[in-house]
Amino acid sequence: MSDPVLHLTGITKAYNKGAPNEVTVLRGIDLSVAKGEVVALVAPSGAGKSTLLHIAGLLDTPDAGRVAIGGDDMTGQSDRKRTRVRRADVGFIYQFHHLLPEFTALENIVLPQLAHGVAKSDAEQRATELLTQVGIAERADHRPAALSGGEQQRVAFCRSLANQPRLLLADEPTGNLDPGTSDQVFGALMDLVRSTGLSAVIATHNLELAARMDRQIRLDAGHLVPV
Ligand code: ADP
Numbered sequence: 001m002s003d004p005v006l007h008l009t010g011i012t013k014a015y016n017k018g019a020p021n022e023v024t025v026l027r028g029i030d031l032s033v034a035k036g037e038v039v040a041l042v043a044p045s046g047a048g049k050s051t052l053l054h055i056a057g058l059l060d061t062p063d064a065g066r067v068a069i070g071g072d073d074m075t076g077q078s079d080r081k082r083t084r085v086r087r088a089d090v091g092f093i094y095q096f097h098h099l100l101p102e103f104t105a106l107e108n109i110v111l112p113q114l115a116h117g118v119a120k121s122d123a124e125q126r127a128t129e130l131l132t133q134v135g136i137a138e139r140a141d142h143r144p145a146a147l148s149g150g151e152q153q154r155v156a157f158c159r160s161l162a163n164q165p166r167l168l169l170a171d172e173p174t175g176n177l178d179p180g181t182s183d184q185v186f187g188a189l190m191d192l193v194r195s196t197g198l199s200a201v202i203a204t205h206n207l208e209l210a211a212r213m214d215r216q217i218r219l220d221a222g223h224l225v226p227v
Helices: 049-056 079-089 105-115 120-133 149-161 179-196
Strands: 006-015 023-033 038-042 064-069 090-093 167-171 199-204 215-220 223-226
Touching: 006 049, 023 049, 023 199, 023 223, 038 049, 038 179, 049 167, 049 199, 079 090, 090 149, 105 120, 105 149, 120 149, 120 179, 149 167, 149 179
Parallel strands: 038 199, 038 215, 090 167, 167 199
Antiparallel strands: 006 023, 006 064, 215 223
């Protein structure tokens, strides 16, 4: 069997260590995500979802434990190597889209590809394909301010997948949208993830959305437990 795309073992994390306001957020997290598997991470606000996703995506380091991406153990690796792996292999989606306001939808998806060394015409073609997949190709020339909240998030999904990562980490990707829009936009995200065979960890407190994923886990008092 191939290595899991994401493998976390014994991850612990505390903030303000040694200070009176020390807070231990993660108390020994083990998680394996297989190729093509989509895992729902369910937890109330403040439980440590963002902390866990940032550690899994190499934006932060744990106090103890190991993070492996595609079988490659990142423990003790240089910042340069971690940054390279993160840029090549990991896509992030946040609750807010973080699109660049002065660029069009298409350009927002093209720019990360150019930074990755992709030729402009290829990057534009891929951006157009992605926008078509999420159903908003006709919005390609609009700037974020001229898009609805759901459309902005669809563009953010495309941007996160522009460089074909193997792992997607999403932190409440539809948490900002009204329930009806959230349902549709989440459907678009799932179609995109399924069509690329990508692995994903998607944090949500919406149990209906969580039920549409392959597996559900809950972050509870610093531990992962089945839902
Ligand atoms: P969630 O994403 O589930 O809302 P977070 O991972 O953002 O939770 O935060 C978990 C806990 O850790 C919260 O109590 C939060 O206040 C605390 N925390 C998060 N980041 C920091 C930080 N940089 N410094 C101190 N405490 C933090």
